[in-house]
Amino acid sequence: MGDTLARFSMRHYRWVFAAVLALVVALGALIPRIAIDTDPENMLASDQADRVYDARIDERFDLYDTIVVGLVSERDEAGIYRPESLADLHALTRAVQEMEGVVADEVMSLATVDDVEQISPGTISFDWLMDVPPATPEAAAELREAVERLPMFSGSLVSEDGRAAGIFVPIEDKNESHRIAGEIEAAVDELGIEDAVHITGQPVAQDTFGVQMFQQMAISAPLAGLLIFVVMVYFFRSVPLVVAPMLLAMATVIATMGLLIGLGYTVHIMSSMIPIFLMPIAVVDSVHVMSDFSDRCRPGSDPRQVMTEVIRELYKPIVFTSLTTSVGFASLMLSPIPPVQVFGAFVAFGVLLAMVLTLTFLPAYVAALPIRTIEAMRARVHRHEREGTGGDCRLCRFVASAGRLATRRGRVLLVLFLGLLGVAVYGITQIQINDNPTRWFKADHEIRVADRVLNEHFAGTYEAYLVVEQREGGDLESLLAERAEPILVEAREAGVNLREDWQSLLEASRGKDAQATLDALMFAIDDRLFEVSGQEARWWERLLDAAEAVRSEALTFQDPEILRYLADLQAYLEEGDHVGKANSLADLVRTVNRELVSGQPEDFRIPDSTAGVAQTILSYQSSHRPGDLWHFVADDYRSANVWLQLPSGDNQDMQRVLDAVEAYVADHPLPEGLAFEWAGSTYINLVWQGEMVEGMLLALLSAFAVVLVMMVVLFRSLWLGLLAMLPLTLTVALIYGVMGLVGKDYDMPVAVLSALSLGLSVDFAIHFLQRLREAVAECGNWREGLALVFQEPARAITRNAIVIALGFTPLLVAPLMPYVTVGLFLASIMAVSAVVTLLMLPAVVSTWPHRFFAEPTHALSDAPVDTPKEV
Known part of the structure; x- marks a missing residue:
């Protein structure tokens, strides 16, 4: 299949170029339609319960x-x-x-x-x-x-x-x-x-990040591409040859982003990083192809025939590495976070597109190269081999040394890897889940500096709202209907039918809310009392009393005891340093009461009666800012808002506030009929972070299981399938273990990178084991097979790791921490997975060869593996 596809692409290379160009132009033309969304609130679905409630609270309290x-x-x-x-x-x-x-x-x-x-x-x-x-x-x-x-x-x-x-x-x-x-x-x-x-x-941090992330994308992605280009030129000694992987990567990025934008998706914080993720993924398989091609293309050989052989041998590894990487990212669609779902889906698409282009565009490109360009590349590469100089020769010696170490000291290496795995597992247990949009900037960024300085001086620049509501008794109109019904029944039994008039008055009095309806209804009943006979008036008076009783009972947050409860809760949170400051209706009432009574500190308290509370509220409404009252209490007085100021927006700190409130309410139950809920941007950040972590864990475990099945199918062997998963397992464990040991928080970028680590960590193992199977089948001996693998395949793996690891070092100097995290993780994943693959897999194979390859007993001796001679 691979050689057929390669021959077709080389024979019809102009058609391949035209198809790629048409794809890039058609989808790239959609990019100017870009719509940007930097609001972390959109990490939650629009109908998610906490988000819907938060929006309702903003409207209710004019926030x-x-x-x-x-x-x-x-x-x-x-x-x-x-x-x-x-x-x-x-x-x-x-x-x-x-x-x-x-x-x-x-x-x-x-x-x-x-x-x-x-x-x-x-x-x-x-x-x-x-x-x-x-x-x-x-x-x-x-x-x-x-x-x-x-x-x-x-x-x-x-x-x-x-x-x-x-x-x-x-x-x-x-x-x-x-x-x-x-x-x-x-x-x-x-x-x-x-x-x-x-x-x-938080709005400034989020919006500024949105602006700067696109600036950074425009800087970092080209810089990364340039450095990858330079490193590949160093390895392959041919600028025209190296242009092919770069064109392939650009085509993949442009087509993927164009499709995303063209389908109407906004570019969120997550999707803005798609180019950064796709660049190394698109280049990885290309480097394998170009590495094998440059090694095999000897003087006198036919470039087209060489490329056909390369694609034939690499076809399965390329397809399966692309599928596993695609599965890793597609698993993100299991996350409950919409932008993460979009990110995973389109990176998965980009990976598959890069696979198709690798198998078609690269052969077509080689076929289109002038023969003198190929000859020049051959001369430069193989001159260095003959002279024993240059990076490739040093790479050969390094790979040969790694092969000897892995096979001669296999058991020692396995003990070392087990020890590292144990340390990694301990480190993973130390990982703390935490995120804060302000921390997406580096410590010396002006927003981080402002955040640090102002939160040192003030009670806090982060907001959360503790909303306490009257839940029992139903809504006011239902309660009024319940109280009025017996009166209407009694009146009808006494020969006075008021139901129709009552409904008419109720409809005519209906206002913007239940409280306004009650006020208007009482005025209407009072007017009606002047118009009716004495017998009928008695029943209207009872209805008026019922309406007044409902209105009085409805003013929950004019109850002194309830306001004292809020004041005590606030004092508990402030004195325990759970929050910087807490304000509520209780503070407003106490302040006004002090001035109404004596102006002295001892009268800074809640009045003893509902009437006293009502008087303070009425007095405040004559201020220049009467609307501030409604930030703390709803106009029906059935819900109140405690405004909490936090000096930190970290999820951990918000969670501590939630835990503190839960503990206080457990020890001091809310007054009967009351319940509380949370709102505010700091709380919403905590919610989506929690959902993201759970979703990512499910996605990672699901993808791991799927990849394992794919490995067993690819190699038609349970043992080889399990062996292929070892580098992935150890790489992911080591990276996350080190993260836990050094105290790096598990945040949004880290969570998403779990998919990348899964996809890329298994790639090298697939190439190594597939080439080892082919080599063993060719020479009939696993030892000779390992020796062959530590030539072209091992060099390709090492080149790949070096190209990607170095290529993304520009991200380390970015002012935005998610880009730094991506750069660090990409480099770490490629370096660690390459080292683990080249050392662990041969160590396991040489220790238990009979598990993986059926050979005669004499082949299982402990004689060292012959590795390639040093250049």
Whole structure:
């Protein structure tokens, strides 16, 4: 099959070129339609329960994604409370409010919030805290005293040490956060602010990563390709010959990305890395082909005949390595994360496309090369062989040494590998699952610096919401119907039929929510009482009492005991350092109550009655920012939001907060009828990370099983199939074990790379064992077979490992950590899997040859294997 395909491609090379060109042009033309999506929330399906609930909470409490801007002054003891610094803060706040895409009325800073102050007992005033910036140090000191009396602002809008002030910038669309952050930076420069200004927040990190990942893709992929090209030229001594694998890789990447975009998929953080993954995969098989071709193409040989022989021998290994790699990536479709599914599917497609091009385009390319180009390549390669110089000769000596070591010290090597496996297993148990979009940047990136500095000063720039809801009793209209029904039945039995009038009033009173409906209904009943007779009025009065009772019962979060529970929960979380700060309706009520009663600290408490709570809420609604109330409580008072500020966005830290709340509720049960749920971007990141890990584990185990079956089928032997899986098993174990030992978190890039490690780690084993089977069949002896394998095949494996490992070193200097991780893992996978293949497989075969090859008893002696003479 392989030689037939090669001959056809070489005879009709112009048609092959035309077909490849048409494919690239047709699919490449779709790339300008690209749509970019950098929102980690889309890691979850649109109908996933936590995501749907989070969206509903944003709507219910009027919550927005927020950019955090911090001004930090370290010049003197006054810190940020200097007239000049406060003037800069005021000016920058006003500039931010005028920016397109900013929710101006919701911007939070000292320049946009109220001071709450008692005029006389029972009377308070709400004045702008900093309508104009203080002109003197004394006025700035007075402002500091006012801020420190407002617990909702201290630690949030101003750091407790007084050295930093923040501006919380709600935005209409998180996808505009990078642009808005850039405009804020421009405003800082224009205003000439001397204090350090830092900009952070999860929307900025996510959107900035989206912008920079495409910049990095445009830099890293070509650099990697260039270095791969240079290394291959060094090995093969022919630029025209090496151009073929590079053209093949480019065609694969362009066609795959064009198909993805053309089918309407957005390019997410995951799919943006498809070119980086496909480049080495597309080149791997090409290097095997070109390596064998350059080794076999001796003076006087027919290049076409040589290529036919190469494709015939490599056909099965190429097909099976491509299928196993494709299975590894296709297994990602088992993940519940949509962008990961898309990534896996299209990389799998790209792998299969690269296989087809390797088997057709490379022979066609060789057929099209002028004979003088082939002759020049032959002369350069074999001159170095005759002279014993050059990288290839050193490579021959290295491979020969590896062959002797593997067969003469097989048992020692196996003990060493078992020891390494034990260490790796221990390292795997130390792996910690953790991710944080801010950590996708290197430590010296401006976003990481801003994140570190502001979270040192403030209570936290990461947000999570603990939503407590009244779950029992049904919705208000159902509860009202339940209470009204007995009254309507009794009235009808007494000869007064009110049902039709009642339904008419209810429909006419229906408002935007149940609370508004109840208010309008009570007004309508009160009006009706002036129109009806005394007998009928009695029943309407009972209906009015029922509506008032339902309304009163519905105001769950005006209950003092429930608000005290929230306050105690907040204190527990803050005092235990589980969160930087927690704010809720309880803080607002306590602050207003203090000023209504005495203005003294002892009255910073929840009123003793529902009426007292209602009075504080009513008083707050006369402030300049009454809408802030609805960030903490729904307008029907049946659900409340506890806003948590976290100084870290790591999944581990968010999980600790969840565990702390669970422990507190276990010891202090929620008031009857209440339940809680979580929302907020930090929590959503935890959810999709958890789903990704579970999905990746299922995908990895499933793919491992499928690949094992494929190996048994390929080699028609259970033992050879198991042997082929050894390098994969040890490579994956070693890489993840080292990751656990050095403390590298298991994050999104690492999880996805599990598929790559599975696919590439088995490739070398397939080439090694397939060529060994053919060599044993040819010479009739496993020893001679091993000697033959440690010539061309082993050199091809080593060249491949070197080409890919070196080719992706440019990724190590990328400013984005996922690219660094990919580069490091690619290099590690190729290097480790090559070493394990060339040492472990011959060690196992030489130790138990009868398990794999039927030979006479005399062939099982311990005599050393003859390996190729050194060049």
